Amino acid sequence: FLKHWRLTARDKAFRAHVVSYADDFVILSRGHATEALAWTKAVMARLRLSINEAKTSVKDARTESFDFLGYTFGPHRYRKDGHWYLGASPSKKSVQQVKTKVGELLVPGNQGTWPTVRDQLNRVLRGWSAYFSYGTRLSAYRAIDNHVYDHVRHFLVRRHKVQGRGTRRFSREHVFGELGVLHLRRVHIGPPP
Numbered sequence: 001f002l003k004h005w006r007l008t009a010r011d012k013a014f015r016a017h018v019v020s021y022a023d024d025f026v027i028l029s030r031g032h033a034t035e036a037l038a039w040t041k042a043v044m045a046r047l048r049l050s051i052n053e054a055k056t057s058v059k060d061a062r063t064e065s066f067d068f069l070g071y072t073f074g075p076h077r078y079r080k081d082g083h084w085y086l087g088a089s090p091s092k093k094s095v096q097q098v099k100t101k102v103g104e105l106l107v108p109g110n111q112g113t114w115p116t117v118r119d120q121l122n123r124v125l126r127g128w129s130a131y132f133s134y135g136t137r138l139s140a141y142r143a144i145d146n147h148v149y150d151h152v153r154h155f156l157v158r159r160h161k162v163q164g165r166g167t168r169r170f171s172r173e174h175v176f177g178e179l180g181v182l183h184l185r186r187v188h189i190g191p192p193p
Contacts, residue, residue: 033058070094088135095140098128099147106155125182141184
């Protein structure tokens, strides 16, 4: 498909650019998206390849968002003054996937020592944050930090048989400080002065 796209100069004809990874691709076009989609479907049919209709759509990226490779691209609102800009952020699905991994790691049946559990948790968080280090990520990092804190606290409260919710013994500062859990917001904004 990509070779045929280049050979027939579709980028100029459709004022478009193809972004691809493995068998996923997005066609970014200025004003010719419908024609580009029709051409793509015709070429794919000739090549006896199928397009996933459930994942295929035409979007105006200035007003609608779309997900690609774990990111959501499209309009984003700047929190400080409310203005809109085109950007990228980790998709809700990607955030949910890392939250699920955290939950699977911090189950009551995990009998590993705290340093082992912490290192496994930090490896998951570090890998996720390395991939999602582009774009607007503060709100995603904040949501994951809150999820991690709650799950680590519950995990340690059960393990140490602490009465109550354990917020005094396992404060945020203690979990992300002395206990050594990676704090994604610190990765984003850097360590305190």
